[in-house]
Amino acid sequence: MSDNAHRITTVYHDLALRTLEVLRVTRITPRMVRVTLGGPELAGFIDQAPADHVKAFFPAPGETEPVLPLLGDDDEGLVFPDSPPYPISRDYTTRRFDREAGELDLDFVLHGSGVASVWAEQAAPGQKLGLAGPRGSVLADLDFDWYLLGCDETGLPGVSRYLEILPEGAVAKVFVLVDDAAEEHHLETRANADIVWLHRDGRAHGDSDRLFTAIRDLEFPPGVPYVWIAGEAGELRPIRRHLRAAGFDREITDVDGYWKRGTVNLDHHEPDEDDEEETVAG
Numbered sequence: 162m163s164d165n166a167h168r169i170t171t172v173y174h175d176l177a178l179r180t181l182e183v184l185r186v187t188r189i190t191p192r193m194v195r196v197t198l199g200g201p202e203l204a205g206f207i208d209q210a211p212a213d214h215v216k217a218f219f220p221a222p223g224e225t226e227p228v229l230p231l232l233g234d235d236d237e238g239l240v241f242p243d244s245p246p247y248p249i250s251r252d253y254t255t256r257r258f259d260r261e262a263g264e265l266d267l268d269f270v271l272h273g274s275g276v277a278s279v280w281a282e283q284a285a286p287g288q289k290l291g292l293a294g295p296r297g298s299v300l301a302d303l304d305f306d307w308y309l310l311g312c313d314e315t316g317l318p319g320v321s322r323y324l325e326i327l328p329e330g331a332v333a334k335v336f337v338l339v340d341d342a343a344e345e346h347h348l349e350t351r352a353n354a355d356i357v358w359l360h361r362d363g364r365a366h367g368d369s370d371r372l373f374t375a376i377r378d379l380e381f382p383p384g385v386p387y388v389w390i391a392g393e394a395g396e397l398r399p400i401r402r403h404l405r406a407a408g409f410d411r412e413i414t415d416v417d418g419y420w421k422r423g424t425v426n427l428d429h430h431e432p433d434e435d436d437e438e439e440t441v442a443g
């Protein structure tokens with residue numbers, strides 16, 4: 162497949178730090194919770210692309226205020242203190258930003274342990290959450306011949322956003338890995354999208370080959386695709402290899418490990434063992 166680098170544009174934004182307030186908490190499914198944030202510091206927030214993401218800063222256990230890092234000069238980015246209290250952060254996709262309403266939604270997977278999951282489970286209006294970013298936006302053209310979208314729950318906010326912006330007639334093959342039917346929900350789209358929900362059937366998160374086998378068995382539509390897949394790093398490895406072996410152009414094939422089994426706060430900018438590609442910071 163031909164080089165399509167020119168069809169992807171990355172836009173960088175000035176980094177800003179914010180402390181926002183929880184306005185609402187909505188249970189989307191048994192294991193996914195939507196936290197709607199707002200407050201005066203949301204002013205000037207930028208959200209441009211489906212995979213835009215922020216660093217969320219959580220209050221330490223027993224505390225109510227999140228500790229934020231400092232903003233460094235120029236390109237220095239975030240500066241973390243070398244003594245306590247340390248900021249506690251995790252990456253989250255901006256699921257919805259409504260400038261007029263002054264609302265920002267983040268969707269959290271409740272996976273049982275981990276600062277972010279535990280915080281989301283108890284989140285309530287009036288609580289505080291810190292945010293940095295988005296640092297950049299990756300804008301893919303919306304006229305690719307077809308789109309291959311895949312994810313587990315952590316990538317579902319991004320896949321949902323892609324589906325929402327794809328125009329009528331766009332061809333999308335979509336695979337979503339969740340625990341069971343209770344985790345499925347309606348995904349809004351005008352595209353000609355085949356959405357397949359895959360179930361773990363009791364397998365642990367990060368220990369399923371369902372996403373890989375579904376993509377391996379897919380008969381690719383003709384033409385040039387844009388690929389966006391996010392989920393557990395180990396589960397994505399065979400998918401990345403499969404797509405490369407099939408000749409998919411790296412520039413238009415974004416397969417991003419959003420978390421890794423057994424790893425606290427995976428840094429998704431660290432290249433995976435077979436992935437030297439850079440991803441955009443958040």
Ligand SMILES: Cc1cc2nc3c(=O)[nH]c(=O)nc-3n(C[C@H](O)[C@H](O)[C@H](O)COP(=O)(O)OP(=O)(O)OC[C@H]3O[C@@H](n4cnc5c(N)ncnc54)[C@H](O)[C@@H]3O)c2cc1C
Nearest residue numbers: 252253254270272275276277278366420421422423424426
């Ligand atoms: C760019 C980007 C965008 C992301 N967007 C979202 C998003 O919108 N919504 C979302 O829910 N997540 C999203 N993630 C993933 C999220 O940042 C990680 O899952 C994060 O590790 C969760 O933090 P935690 O404190 O709950 O768990 P950690 O403290 O980081 O980890 C504790 C343990 O839980 C495991 N673990 C982490 N995540 C999961 C999981 N999903 N299922 C099962 N076990 C897990 C870890 O392997 C570790 O063993 C995104 C990640 C990236 C890089």
